[in-house]
Amino acid sequence: MLKHAVDSADPRQAWHVWRVLSDRHMLRFLGPVQTDMFSRLVVTICAKRGQYSAWSDLEKKALPEFALCAAGSGVSHGLRQCMLAHILDNNSQAVIELYERYWALLETKAPSLEMFREEDQGSAEPEHDGDSPTGSPRSPAAKFVRSDIFLATITAFAMQNSFAGALRMALQTTVRAPHKHTLPWLKLLPDELRKRVEIFVRRLDAAKLLARPSALAKQFSNLTRDQALQAIQQLYRRIMEGLTGPDRWLTVSQTQKDADKLLVVPELTWPSFITAFMRCRRTDLVQKLWDDVTRLGIRPPLPMWTALIEGYAELKAPHDALSTWNLMLNQGVKPDALAYRAVIYASYHSGEVDDALKRFENFQHELPKMSPPPEEGTVLVVYNTILHGLLFYNRDEQARALLEHMLSKGPHPDIVTYNTFLRWYARNDQLKSLAEVLQMLEPTGLKGDVYTFSIVLSALMKVRDDAAQIMLNLMHRHGVQPNTATMTSIIDHQMKTQTEVGFRSAFDLLGRMERGEIEDAKPNDVTYTAMLTAIHRSDWLGKEVIDEYRQTMWDRMKDRGIRPKRATYNLLINACLDNQDPDGVQQAMRYYRDMTRKDGFIASDTWYILLRGLVRRREWAVANELVEDMRQRGFEAPGALAELIRRVRMQASQAGERKAGPASHF
Incomplete structure (x- = not known):
C-alpha cells in the first residue's frame, strides 16, 4: 500500500x-x-x-x-x-x-x-567532548x-x-x-x-574552526603542509572582516561590549598564521599581521614572538631571528622554554654554536624561576635541540657530557635523544659508538621507533650483508613486532635518504616482505607508493633508471594484484611535480592519463594537486589545457581550486598560450 x-x-x-x-x-x-x-x-x-x-x-x-x-x-x-x-x-x-x-x-x-553518517559532509573537527566550544559535553x-x-x-x-x-x-x-x-x-x-x-x-x-582550537590547529597544519597560501590568506581576511567589518561577529577579548554575541578569536590564531605565512616565505604578510594585531589593541603575546623567531630560523635568516629575540627582550617580554628553543635553533643555524650554548646556559639558569614551570617534556625539547646543534657541528664530546648530565640530573632522555646520537654516529661510520648508544638505550625501558631501526639499518648496510636481519633481531629485542606498517615506514625512511645505500636497503627489505620472510609483513599499496614517490623525487637518478625502477614497481604491484587507488596516484603526481627535472611534468601527466583511462573519474583533490604543481612550475600551457579538460568534463571547482583555475585562465589569456598541452607530454 x-x-x-x-x-x-x-x-x-x-x-x-x-x-x-x-x-x-x-x-x-x-x-x-x-x-x-x-x-x-x-x-x-x-x-x-x-x-x-x-x-x-x-x-x-x-x-x-x-x-x-x-x-x-x-x-x-x-x-x-x-x-x-x-x-x-x-x-x-x-x-x-x-x-x-x-x-x-x-x-x-x-x-x-552511525551507519547513515555522511562520509563527505566536510567535518574536520575532533569529536571528543573536551573540544566543544563551551567545554561542556x-x-x-x-x-x-x-x-x-x-x-x-x-x-x-x-x-x-x-x-x-x-x-x-x-x-x-x-x-x-x-x-x-x-x-x-x-x-x-x-x-x-x-x-x-x-x-x-x-x-x-571560519567560526567553527575558531571555536574549536584543535580543529583550527589541524586546519593550519593541513594548509601549511600544502603551502596553500590562497586558502590561508582567505581565512585571514575572513577573520579580519569579522573583527573590523561593519557586521562584526568576532572579538579579541571576552571583556568587550556585546562579548556574549561575539565569538572570541583564540590567541593561538595569530602565531599559527605567522608560522603558515613564514613557511610560504611571505614575510610581508607576517609584517601586515603584526601591524593588524597591534591596531586591534593586542600586545603581541610570547607565542607570536616565538613563532616569528622560529620562522626566521627556518627561512635561514638567523640574524633576523636574533634581532627579533633582542627586540622581544627590550619590550619586556620574558621568554619561556619554547622561546629559548627557538633562539637556540636560530643561533646554531647561523653557525654560532658558542652563542647557542650561551643561550642554553641562560635557559638553565632561568628555568627554576619560570612561572608556571614548564613541563619536563617541554624542557626536554630544548635539550634535544641543543644536542642536535652540537652534533651537527661535530661537538660530540660536549654532546656526550650533556647526555651524562641528563642521565644523572634530568630531564630524562627520550627516544629522540638517543636517535640524535645514533644518526650522528651512523653518518660518521662510528659503529662502535653507535653500538654503545644502543646498549645505553636498552636498560632505560624505552622502545626504539622506526627512525631508530632505520638508522641502524643504514649504518650496517655499509659493512654487513646481513644488515636487515640484524635490524629485525634488534626490533625483537625491543619488543617491537615487525609488521607491514613498521616495515613500510622503515622502507619510506630509507628511500627518503636519497642515497644508494638507502635505496639498496629499501629494496632488500621489500624483497624479504615479498618472499614472506618477515611474518605479518606483506607489502601493500602504501609500501609500493612510498618507494615510487621517493623514486620520482630523486634528483640523482637518471631518467632511464627512474623509468626502470618505476616499471619494476608497477610490475610487482600487478603481480600481487594490488590496484593503485586515487590516493596513490595523487601522491605520485605530487612527487613528480616536486622534482624540478623537466621530465617530472611528463611523468605526472602520464599518471593523469592512466587515471582517466582506468576510471574516467577525477576528484577535486587530484585536480588541485595537478594544477597547483603546474602553476608552481609555471607550466601555463599544460595547466590551461588541463582547465579545459575539467570544463569539458563538467567539473565544478571548489574554493582553492577555483582560484587556481582563475590564475591559469588569466595567465593564458594574457600570454595567448594555447598551443602545447597534456598531449605534448604523452
Missing part, C-alpha cells in the same frame, strides 16, 4: 498508512526502504506544489511528519524539500522549528544512526546533522539576518557545508538571499 501511494504520489493513502502504524506504535520499526519511500513522496509532492502555501491542509499536516521521520533515520532529502518550500514562502521561522524538531529526534536516535546528535539540513537552516537564519542564531546552531554540530552541496543549494535561492547565505556559510566555516 505504501509503495502504491509513493508511486501514485497519493499523500492521502500514505497518511492512512502512517496513521495505522502510529496508532499501533510501529513507526519505530520502519526500515531504510520504508523511510526512503516516505521521503521520496515528500520530494515528489514538494516539486509539484513549490511553496508551502500551495500545499493542501492534509499535506501541511502529513508531509512534515513523513520528512522528519525519514530524516531521523538518516534520509534527509524530504526534510530538505519541506524546508525549501517554507523558504520560498518566506517563512524562515517554520524552517527553524523544523530543525529544532529534527535535532530533538536525532538526540534520541543517535546510537542507531556535546550532544550525541552533534555529528549526525546532515549537511543539506544544515544549509537550509543557515538560510532561514540568513533570511532573519541573524548571524548570532546561525552561529549558535552551527556550533552545536560537527558538520560543515561542503562546496559541492552548497553550490546546488544556492542556485535554488533568490539572488539577494543567495548572496547573504554565501556570506553566512563563509563566516560559519
Whole structure:
C-alpha cells in the first residue's frame, strides 16, 4: 500500500498508512526502504506544489511528519524539500522549528544512526567532548546533522539576518557545508538571499574552526603542509572582516561590549598564521599581521614572538631571528622554554654554536624561576635541540657530557635523544659508538621507533650483508613486532635518504616482505607508493633508471594484484611535480592519463594537486589545457581550486598560450 501511494504520489493513502502504524506504535520499526519511500513522496509532492502555501491542509499536516521521520533515520532529502518550500514562502521561522524538531529526534536516535553518517559532509573537527566550544559535553546528535539540513537552516537564519542564531546552531554540530552541496543549494535561492547565505556559510566555516582550537590547529597544519597560501590568506581576511567589518561577529577579548554575541578569536590564531605565512616565505604578510594585531589593541603575546623567531630560523635568516629575540627582550617580554628553543635553533643555524650554548646556559639558569614551570617534556625539547646543534657541528664530546648530565640530573632522555646520537654516529661510520648508544638505550625501558631501526639499518648496510636481519633481531629485542606498517615506514625512511645505500636497503627489505620472510609483513599499496614517490623525487637518478625502477614497481604491484587507488596516484603526481627535472611534468601527466583511462573519474583533490604543481612550475600551457579538460568534463571547482583555475585562465589569456598541452607530454 505504501509503495502504491509513493508511486501514485497519493499523500492521502500514505497518511492512512502512517496513521495505522502510529496508532499501533510501529513507526519505530520502519526500515531504510520504508523511510526512503516516505521521503521520496515528500520530494515528489514538494516539486509539484513549490511553496508551502500551495500545499493542501492534509499535506501541511502529513508531509512534515513523513520528512522528519525519514530524516531521523538518516534520509534527509524530504526534510530538505519541506524546508525549501517554507523558504520560498518566506517563512524562515517554520524552517527553524523544523530543525529544532529534527535535532530533538536525532538526540534520541543517535546510537542507531552511525551507519547513515555522511562520509563527505566536510567535518574536520575532533569529536571528543573536551573540544566543544563551551567545554561542556556535546550532544550525541552533534555529528549526525546532515549537511543539506544544515544549509537550509543557515538560510532561514540568513533570511532573519541573524548571524548570532546561525552561529549558535552551527556550533552545536560537527558538520560543515561542503562546496559541492552548497553550490546546488544556492542556485535554488533568490539572488539577494543567495548572496547573504554565501556570506553566512563563509563566516560559519571560519567560526567553527575558531571555536574549536584543535580543529583550527589541524586546519593550519593541513594548509601549511600544502603551502596553500590562497586558502590561508582567505581565512585571514575572513577573520579580519569579522573583527573590523561593519557586521562584526568576532572579538579579541571576552571583556568587550556585546562579548556574549561575539565569538572570541583564540590567541593561538595569530602565531599559527605567522608560522603558515613564514613557511610560504611571505614575510610581508607576517609584517601586515603584526601591524593588524597591534591596531586591534593586542600586545603581541610570547607565542607570536616565538613563532616569528622560529620562522626566521627556518627561512635561514638567523640574524633576523636574533634581532627579533633582542627586540622581544627590550619590550619586556620574558621568554619561556619554547622561546629559548627557538633562539637556540636560530643561533646554531647561523653557525654560532658558542652563542647557542650561551643561550642554553641562560635557559638553565632561568628555568627554576619560570612561572608556571614548564613541563619536563617541554624542557626536554630544548635539550634535544641543543644536542642536535652540537652534533651537527661535530661537538660530540660536549654532546656526550650533556647526555651524562641528563642521565644523572634530568630531564630524562627520550627516544629522540638517543636517535640524535645514533644518526650522528651512523653518518660518521662510528659503529662502535653507535653500538654503545644502543646498549645505553636498552636498560632505560624505552622502545626504539622506526627512525631508530632505520638508522641502524643504514649504518650496517655499509659493512654487513646481513644488515636487515640484524635490524629485525634488534626490533625483537625491543619488543617491537615487525609488521607491514613498521616495515613500510622503515622502507619510506630509507628511500627518503636519497642515497644508494638507502635505496639498496629499501629494496632488500621489500624483497624479504615479498618472499614472506618477515611474518605479518606483506607489502601493500602504501609500501609500493612510498618507494615510487621517493623514486620520482630523486634528483640523482637518471631518467632511464627512474623509468626502470618505476616499471619494476608497477610490475610487482600487478603481480600481487594490488590496484593503485586515487590516493596513490595523487601522491605520485605530487612527487613528480616536486622534482624540478623537466621530465617530472611528463611523468605526472602520464599518471593523469592512466587515471582517466582506468576510471574516467577525477576528484577535486587530484585536480588541485595537478594544477597547483603546474602553476608552481609555471607550466601555463599544460595547466590551461588541463582547465579545459575539467570544463569539458563538467567539473565544478571548489574554493582553492577555483582560484587556481582563475590564475591559469588569466595567465593564458594574457600570454595567448594555447598551443602545447597534456598531449605534448604523452
